[in-house]
Amino acid sequence: MLIWIGAVLGAGFILTFLQARMTWWALLTGLWILAGWKLGNVSPSTAGVMAGAAVPILALLMFRPLRRALLSRPAMGAFRQIMPRMSATEQAAVEAGNVWWDAELFAGRPDWRRLLSTPSPSLTGEEQRFLDVETEQLCNLANDWETTSVWQDLSPEAWAYAKDKGFLGMIVPKAYGGLGFSAYAHSQVIQKLSTRCSAAAVSVMVPNSLGPAELLLHYGTEEQKDHYLPRLARGEEIPCFALTNPYAGSDAAAITDTGVVCKQMWNGEETLGFRISWRKRYITLAPVATVLGLAFRAVDPDGLLGAEAEPGITCVLIPRDHPGVNIGRRHWPLNAVFQNGPTTGDDVFVPMEMVIGGRAQVGAGWRMLMECLAAGRAISLPSSNVGMSKLAVGMVGAYVAIRRQFNQPIGAFEGVQEALARMAGHLYATDAVRRLAAAALDQGEKPSVVSAIAKYHVTERARIVINDAMDVIGGKGVCMGPSNYLARAYQQVPIAITVEGANIMTRTLIIYGQGAIRCHPYVLTLMRTAEAGELKPFDAALFGYVGFLFRNVARALTFGLTGGVLIGAPRDAAPQLKRYYRAATRLSTLLALASDLSMATVGGALKRKGALTGRLGDILSQLFILSSVLKRFEDEGRPAEDLPFVHWAAQDALARAGAAWRSLLANHPSRGAALFLKLIGAPFGLKTSEPDDRCAAAVAALIQTHGPARDRLIAGSWTAQVEVDPIAVTLAAFDLYPQVEAIERRLKDAVRGGVIARAPQNLTLLDGWAAEAQGKGLITTQERELIGRFAAHADQAIQVDDFAPDFDIAAGLARRPTDTAPAKTKKKAA
Template identity: 55%
Template sequence: MEFTLTSGPVVAAGVALALGLLLTIRPLRRRLITSPVLAAYRQVLPQMSDTERDALEAGTVWWEGELFRGKPNWHKLHTYPVPQLTAQEQSFLDTECEEACRLVDDWKVTHELYDLPHEAWRFIKDKGFLGMIIPKKYGGLEFSAYAHSQVVTKLSTRSSALSVSVMVPNSLGPAELLLHYGTEEQKNYYLPRLAKGIEVPAFALTSPWAGSDAASIPDVGIVCKGMYQGKEVLGMRVSWDKRYITLAPVCTVFGLAFHLYDPEGLLGQQKHIGITCALVPYDHPGVDTGRRHFPLNAMFMNGPTRGKEVFMPLDFIIGGPKMAGQGWRMLMECLAAGRSISLPSSNTGMAQMAARTVGGYARVRSQFKMAVGKFEGVEEALTRIGAYTYMMDAVRKMTAGAVDLGEKPSVVSAIAKYHVTERARQVVNDGMDVIGGKGICLGPSNFLGRAYQQVPIGITVEGANILTRSLIIFGQGAIRCHPYLLSEMRAAQNPHVQQGLVDFDKALFGHIGFTTKNGLRALWLGLTGSHLAGVNTDVAPEMKRYYQQLSRFSAAFAFLSDVSLLVLGGSVKRREKLSARLGDILAQMYLISCTLKRYEAEGRQKADAALAHWAIVDAMYKAQQAFDGVIANFPARFMARVVYRILFPWGHPCVLPSDALGHQVAQLLIAPSATRDRLTAECFVPLQEHEPVGAIELALQATLAAEEIEAKIRTAEKEGRFVNNPQANVRDIAMVALEAGVINVAEYHIMRRRNHLRDMVVRVDDFPFDYHVATANKPAVCRKAA
């Protein structure tokens, strides 16, 4: 048979028609395409336990969902309300928080008392610090999540022991679980007592054999009958061994998580009821608390709790017997709110303190007759300190604001926890590099040494950072944020076969269209350098390019995620390095979004722009590196080359922040300004010479007042007016200048004041040969004394 020249288009048209019919006639499409795909999908779909499913489905999807969809709605970002404090909350921050900070001397806490002083404990209890999340009808303060965050941030600039002691009762713990799930009787009894500090709470989850894998705790309760308060009641005999439990040594009541079993069927037919949370008084018979861990000199109360076959009635279960077995779901639903606030806030406070003190120190401290903050090498460290602190604070505020909107942002909370604590580690390490020998010798005048010791605590707790990055951010984010993936998984697991096929078909072809659109959008934005990307809201002109670039990265990320899931299939769960890099892209986009939101919310402060610019450019570059890391490790190399050309048709668009920009950021840290005050707004700054932070503030002011006088002295020195005078050294040259008539008496007193404060700032503590060990009188910690 021969074909004419005109038969080719006819054949093509016929093929197109057949494909069109195949795709549009849904019953035919389901039979010929969807059904075999569904069968294959079920084969590669990873098995999921009930606890994994609860963890996966916990919380809500918020702004990260926009970033995952490839086309962020910037108007939506800017319409999120900016968190604000009420008059009561602001007054509390200005008055009660200031006083709480004043009552704590961190050196005494960490070196002498190994605890907060009695006066501080009494104050934070009496003033309601432990009941910030408890409603007013129960005697609590009923603060917003943002106010909670502000308080924790401020306290963290003074002492980690203080901030943690306040933070833990207000994050994941008995109060929050009682509020959401407790019986009315439990709420009415415990919440007023928790609000007033009569009860001090803790929550016991972590086991020596199941740290980050908390669902595998070996702690067990057996439903049985036993004696309680002179009566035989239905209860449970519980054995547990927990560690790392904050406030356990001083708690009066603690939440306890364990697996509950009912071998005799006293509650029903189910033998393994599941993870259960109970509320246990510390003095209940058989409970063992009081011993302490030593958490890197942070000196907050942390220790183990144990019990062996301790009988407790079923009424101890939070929510009563009906909530038996619901503990894991309870924990997952409440975790996001606490993690959104506690670690981001405490680590941002640490960063603010470092930015203010290290910046001031770098201007006060001189080497080679120049302030160390003006050396370019030191500027690099100061730049990171300033820009990271700006971004961390933006992330903390926006994430806390999400909680106030009613969100339980599980993915966002993981991003905030991981990236804020990691940036805090960099900030403190950079600070230690700047202050040098001053930082490595502990003592009352060392303002950064304890923070350096304590940084790993934030990295470790509330989900170890390694696992948060490699398993949670993308592993959970991909399923929760993707518009079709979770629907596909649910359809594949639907026991009703026909309905599952219908739902899968709808999700599958929606997914195909979604991936195709994002691939084309990513290519178009790449070819045009994102210059034609629309920004559907009014933004600061100096920031517009970042919105456009972030739109490009969002489309690229959405496409790369789908290609990765297609290439790797079910193995993506095991490819933790690739999953971590994909999570890094999502996280950097969220961090940039928070920074842009902050810049707009604060009124486009041009003086602060360098901080935002540097932080965003740095995050863009990190995201680009993460793209490279994913593509470079694709198992299918041909696919990797194709994807790279789609995403980066002209090569890499992002470069490192410039030295000139970094110089602008560093300069903002070493002189008083409105920008410096905004950057470190929550810092507790006692303006007394004997306070290490206060000494730096006063010395910075004195240094600036003396700079013109010092320049006059340096000029005279270069002219040879002090030649051969042995007193013309860095310490005594002001006196020599006065005697030589270079400066007058008033100027000399300014220099003398500067020198006095400078010497206090650069002083390094020293101690008797035995460090007072022989005469040390370390008081025993008393649970009730607080």
């Protein structure tokens, strides 16, 4: 009897675990009753009663017309009563873009083969040459110190070069005179510029992300494309896009800028258009823009557009010199000095021909913005922040190797190693996210949730990297000047945190708010079909949802009781990393279960529970970051030298996901749901730990040592040259240090024997020490010269800039020989 009962329970559990079809349940029920009769566990009459009870239930569940009439129709009515209502703008936001790997993670059973088979990002020969030549040259023409302290902008020389070489039209197709670059090439260019000059990066990325060019490409009329795209590609037009309103932020759905449909004389003819009034701020490139993209709310009180028209958020493209346009003043965002400012207009008449896409696109602006925003989030901010992080890791890794304290490099101190490991580990992870997001875009995906994850977590981790870098180099990072490579990045990190929706909103609303509906395999279908009253698809989604829920309960319980040891990992994955695939799959199941229970217990109020949605979003985000790390290692050919980076980044992602899970249980509004999740999903706790000291030490050693691991980590950075910028002396000294270190090791016996003193910590005395060693025949003339060059570069690397008491920076700054601007002009600019 026990075996008979246990067998059906076990088989039922397996069918639940596999989310099996009802036919398998019917077969199991019949075999179980038959086995009970044959084994003598039940009498023939009892078996008949059991079959009589099972047949109607199975018939109800399997015969769909009957199921729809008796179960799904009442359920649809109840669902419509409790379902949170979505406005048209919310619906457009949810439906923007598509779902990709994020849906696999959200569904609880990720197909790792799908991720690993995604082509790795790559550059064409033309794109690589542009990165190596034109982008390198623009980096030579622009740096953070001169843009912020002298020009308060890119120099005229840099602006002219960027326009002439097509930097402002990278996304414009070649048919219109643009470069026609891939998303990955776009990302690589922005990343490289960001290792050198933030103003250059921002000035290039804005015309190539959310703005007139992208909107024209997707929605513009042929006449608009033919007119504007070639001019944008040649740099004859500089675009900006005015969205942010003082009372609505970047939420286009809430803007108060209004355009009233009207008729007015224009170019001698009565013309249909809008009379628009707007107040916009934080508009990047606005002060120098020649063409203004503008989002506003269209209203048609007189019905001039026709009875069937639905005015609403609309996007127009207006020339700067259009009558009534007020543009040109500047904001000053934390000394970043890229062009940014407000624009206003009062009752400005804009003809219908200036609507992006023409009259047919009136009211479609919200959808246009939501669909195009993913590219900007997935490329611009991740690329620029990874670039800043590469600058910090590359320079600080070199600095700690050559900077000595207590007769050893400061990079040998465990406290410093802890910070260095965070810097390098976060960089490895964020660069992996950047690469995977760009690869998705190049595969034709528009993953809105992934782009939000990339924007939020890359910018937040860049803040950690820069803060740690400032802690390590101390006063060197605090004192401003041409040789300070971190201060401007430190000032500017909060800008990335703020733009395109502040990170608090991105975390608590966008990542999970869109993910819970778009990425869930059934919720969006349930909402759509219930709203439309479509019973047949509602029925399929409802019972699919029920099976999905019970499947995740079974999976969570199994993984919780076994610690996840039974979870499969991809056969082709690196053996050292299979435990991370298993851990990610288990967390994916827990996320799916927690999401369904949260939606069931909190209901429509879930979108107001920012702390709860933020923690659920954190788990999803860390799973995506972990996936990106594992994918990057495979894409790069599993380099063994990089394993410390991979282990650190993977363990950090799991630790953060585990912390979010524990915080979720501790603070869940439904204590019953929290208890159920704990007992089912993690009865023995969810054991995750941060990277240990040995891992941190291994990571720290890699970034202060020449080798392929360090080279891959900071690949794509500007090639620093001493003749171009004084910050390059740190890397020049770092390049010489291994040879100097080898000489010092060779002289250890001579030092112990008292033949020569230990090499002095004071670098100004190192050349004299080398001369003494040469005089005693311990080193060659060439070795002495090498030590002298190292001492000169290293000494300059640890010095800080100073200025005249009146801080007349512009007059005293040594300019490049190619710059012919008079000193008076430079001083005025400063």
